[in-house]
Amino acid sequence: MALVLSDRVKETTTTTGTGTYSLGGAVAGFETFTTNLSNSDTTYYCCTDGTDFEVGLGTFTSSGTTLARTTVISSSNSNNAVSWSSGTRTLFCTLPATKTIVLDASGNASVGGTVTATGTSVFTNLDISGDVDIDGTLEADAVTVNGTALNTVIAGVTVTNATNAVNSTHVSVADNEDANEENLITFIEDASATGNVGLESDGNLSYNPSTGTVSATIFKGNIDAVDGDFDGTLEADAITLNGTAITATATLSTGISNTNVAQFTTGVADDDFLRVAGTVIEGRSAAEVLSDIGGQASLTFGISNTNAVKVDSASVADDEYARFTANGLESRSTSEVLSDIGGTTASDAANEATALAIALG
Secondary structure (H helix, E strand, O other), X not given: OOEOOOOOEEEEEOOOEOOOEEOOOEOOOOEOHHHHOOOOOEEEEEEEOOOOEEEEEEEXXXXXXXXXXXXXXXXXXXXXXXXXXXXOXXXXXXXXXXXXXXXXXXXXXXXXXXXXXXXXXXXXXXXXXXXXXXXXXXXXXXXXXXXXXXXXXXXXXXXXXXXXXXXXXXXXXXXXXXXXXXXXXXXXXXOOXXXXXXXXXXXXXXXXXOOXXXXXXXXXXXXXXXXXXXXXXXXXXXXXXXXXXXXXXXXXXXXXXXXXXXXXXXXXXXOOXXXXXOOEEEEEOHHHHXXXXXXXXXXXXXXXXXXXXXXXXXXXXXXXXXXXXXXXXXXXOHHHHHHHHOOOOHHHHHHHHHHHHHHHO
């Protein structure tokens, strides 16, 4: 989908109401929208019957050849969509006055939206009051920062931070290509600093005018400043902190006390569990942890020696008896136990005795 503006595109339409325009064919001497637009393209249009009019942004659909009223810009209906009655009107491509860029009496142009430029050289002078975001490469014959010229090479440039500048310090920088050639850079001392910043570099320097910071690939010499911010890697032959040298390896307090750094014993492996051993941490495998806590890795169920016995009945109830099975225990009710051992209840035994006595007379 693209915004397309074409010359001499005019068709008729008999659309009524405020719906999508149906295109009825080109007026003599003009071309159709289909010839100039692709499906889903947008274009600026005007529709009029000689009395009422409507100007807006339309969306073209090649199937059925229609133009939807996407946005109405102006119209004879208080800038709303015109509800057309029956009849034939003309519908043509146009460029609305509100969408044009014009020069004022001084030859200047103002743009309220975004300007996209794809050419190599576009403007003679460009004055922008807001932020500028450039995704590609910015090429210019001359650049100024706060009114001070910034050359394409850093030699001879006065670099200033307009926010905190109070006085300056000059630094000599040796050029990479010619060791005898020196460039002069002026760094501004921050108002909160107590000393100047001294830098000697045989690498590339980069200045950020928005923050007033300078970065370099390689620094040699001394850096003396109250505040410093390094976003990258700092490499130095020696570093001191408040006058005390920082060695390559710092002395750490190891152990298991508060604020100490834990030290591991040898043999620690992936997926090990950790156990405190004196003042160090040692690794323990799963088997070792089971041994440490007197656990058992897995259980063998059954009624053999050392096996674990499990209930293999799904209907175990309170006050029932347990009977061994081949694999474990099952539950048995009182009546089931009597049946298992071939016994009878006391009442049944009494009844049987009474019956026998009667039978014997």
